[in-house]
Amino acid sequence: MKNFKVTTLAGLAAALFCITAIEGYTQTAQPDMSQYILTPKPADTPRINGARVFGVRPGSEFMFTVAATGKRPMKFEAEGLPKGLKLDPETGRITGRIKKEGEYTVRLTATNALGSNERDLRIVVGDRIALTPPMGWNSWNCWGPNVSQDKVVEAARAMVESGLINHGWTYINIDDAWQGKRGRNGAIQPNMKFPDMKAMADDIHALGLKLGIYSTPWIGTYAGHIGCYAETPEGTYGWIEAGKHDENYFISDPEGKINRYTNYHHGEYSFVEADVRQWAEWGVDYLKYDWYPNTCYHAKEMHDALRKIDRDIVLSLSADSPYADAPVWARYANCWRTTGDIRDTWASIRHIWSLQDKWAAFKRPGNWPDADMLVVGQVGGAWGEPLHYTKLTADEQYTHISLWSLLASPMLIGCDMAQMDDFTLSLLTNDEVNDINQDPLGLQARPIWENGDLVIYVKHLEDGSMAVGLFNRGEQETDMEVTLQQLGLRGEQTVRDLWRQKDLTKTSDKFAAKVAPHGVVLVKFYPGNSRER
Numbered sequence: 336m337k338n339f340k341v342t343t344l345a346g347l348a349a350a351l352f353c354i355t356a357i358e359g360y361t362q363t364a365q366p367d368m369s370q371y372i373l374t375p376k377p378a379d380t381p382r383i384n385g386a387r388v389f390g391v392r393p394g395s396e397f398m399f400t401v402a403a404t405g406k407r408p409m410k411f412e413a414e415g416l417p418k419g420l421k422l423d424p425e426t427g428r429i430t431g432r433i434k435k436e437g438e439y440t441v442r443l444t445a446t447n448a449l450g451s452n453e454r455d456l457r458i459v460v461g462d463r464i465a466l467t468p469p470m471g472w473n474s475w476n477c478w479g480p481n482v483s484q485d486k487v488v489e490a491a492r493a494m495v496e497s498g499l500i501n502h503g504w505t506y507i508n509i510d511d512a513w514q515g516k517r518g519r520n521g522a523i524q525p526n527m528k529f530p531d532m533k534a535m536a537d538d539i540h541a542l543g544l545k546l547g548i549y550s551t552p553w554i555g556t557y558a559g560h561i562g563c564y565a566e567t568p569e570g571t572y573g574w575i576e577a578g579k580h581d582e583n584y585f586i587s588d589p590e591g592k593i594n595r596y597t598n599y600h601h602g603e604y605s606f607v608e609a610d611v612r613q614w615a616e617w618g619v620d621y622l623k624y625d626w627y628p629n630t631c632y633h634a635k636e637m638h639d640a641l642r643k644i645d646r647d648i649v650l651s652l653s654a655d656s657p658y659a660d661a662p663v664w665a666r667y668a669n670c671w672r673t674t675g676d677i678r679d680t681w682a683s684i685r686h687i688w689s690l691q692d693k694w695a696a697f698k699r700p701g702n703w704p705d706a707d708m709l710v711v712g713q714v715g716g717a718w719g720e721p722l723h724y725t726k727l728t729a730d731e732q733y734t735h736i737s738l739w740s741l742l743a744s745p746m747l748i749g750c751d752m753a754q755m756d757d758f759t760l761s762l763l764t765n766d767e768v769n770d771i772n773q774d775p776l777g778l779q780a781r782p783i784w785e786n787g788d789l790v791i792y793v794k795h796l797e798d799g800s801m802a803v804g805l806f807n808r809g810e811q812e813t814d815m816e817v818t819l820q821q822l823g824l825r826g827e828q829t830v831r832d833l834w835r836q837k838d839l840t841k842t843s844d845k846f847a848a849k850v851a852p853h854g855v856v857l858v859k860f861y862p863g864n865s866r867e868r
């Protein structure tokens with residue numbers, strides 16, 4: 336690397352699929368979308384939300400916040416907690432460590448002045464973690480390379496203050512551009528925008544949330560920061576020697592040209608174990624590991640390093656993982672990206688959608704093929720645009736969130752959390768829709784009928800009921816219907832509108848609805864078929 340010059344990225348970023356800094360952006364006006372809100376306001380009485388099953392490895396730190404809506408103060412109880420765990424009755428946080436493998440059903444209760452609500456939480460102590468799709472926030476789509484500790488902490492506070500935490504939203508994930516240079520322990524240290532990673536992790540945990548971080552097995556990341564590999568045993572790089580480690584920098588090749596291989600290749604020296612130890616010390620709970628094409632060796636190497644520490648860190652691979660190696664990703668990772676980067680356009684949603692069905696065979700608790708981050712609210716920093724309100728229409732946003740729920744994709748909010756409007760919040764706080772995403776069976780919805788732009792997706796749920804999405808990808812409002820025969824359902828069913836949280840009708844025959852252009856009608860058929868003879 337000695338012959339290589341360090342060169343600024345400016346002007347060349349686009350060619351490298353990378354992002355230039357967007358200093359001094361101006362915010363675009365937020366449209367009033369309140370007329371499109373369908374989600375009812377949460378009741379004042381308690382309702383327990385979020386995951387119904389949670390996986391932890393024996394001996395690992397256990398952290399689970401019982402998500403519940405309803406008036407505060409609220410008191411939490413948990414009956415049947417395994418040895419080693421305790422619940423804070425004021426905050427609903429369950430912490431501790433469980434030594435023995437096993438399965439425990441815990442009866443949770445949330446009580447306030449107006450009533451109480453109960454729900455079972457299944458705790459599975461074993462090899463597998465992330466037993467439901469991760470729900471959280473990621474910094475990239477709004478802040479891009481301009482992420483900072485202040486912005487991350489602000490997002491975490493907004494997760495609590497907006498009430499999102501009460502609907503099961505958990506992870507606060509820093510994407511690319513937190514990295515500085517290697518410290519004396521060999522591990523990557525943060526750049527000057529992140530003065531104290533440990534304090535930040537502690538603050539995020541104290542809020543009842545979890546922290547995610549980002550790296551790559553290349554020598555440099557997509558945004559021009561150091562990765563888990565290096566060209567030299569000391570882990571130095573041209574741009575570190577030049578004092579540019581805090582910036583988004585790229586190395587030019589001996590001819591002075593920048594191409595994607597200047598940063599985007601594996602060096603000879605791996606710092607994976609040192610980095611993982613450092614992340615565990617800070618208290619990291621989630622890793623996005625990003626390179627292309629994903630290589631089996633590096634996925635396994637990271638998996639093995641993560642298994643050597645006594646902390647459960649969700650491993651999420653990015654980006655556009657090769658389909659042929661799906662069994663490998665399923666073996667070593669919890670999540671992996673099924674596509675390139677999402678944008679806030681209908682064309683991008685359509686494209687990502689067209690790539691999803693083939694991954695269904697690999698979706699199951701602990702394995703979540705990932706359709707990429709959510710493009711609702713104020714987004715744009717990732718692709719070099721000023722932060723702006725998503726270009727998706729209200730119907731397209733309903734399609735986006737309904738589809739990600741049906742697919743059981745990870746749900747990572749990509750917008751500026753501090754300025755979420757009521758409509759965006761309503762899309763993310765519909766517990767009946769989120770329950771489809773978090774269903775413990777962990778199945779991906781499949782299309783059961785398709786005709787041109789019209790398609791019907793079905794997802795079986797653990798309680799025997801079925802979630803059904805009637806999607807209209809066309810340009811005209813269209814009548815659609817689904818018969819109980821198509822669904823294999825017997826006997827009378829209630830059809831429930833999940834966005835409105837309202838029973839629509841009872842039927843023993845079929846359900847018909849008008850579906851808006853680019854829109855969806857998302858319903859649930861219950862009770863499903865009787866399991867008795």
Ligand code: GLA
Nearest residue numbers: 475510511557558653654676
């Ligand atoms: C890739 C990923 C994005 C983001 C950027 C960061 O493009 O696909 O999600 O992490 O890198 O540089």
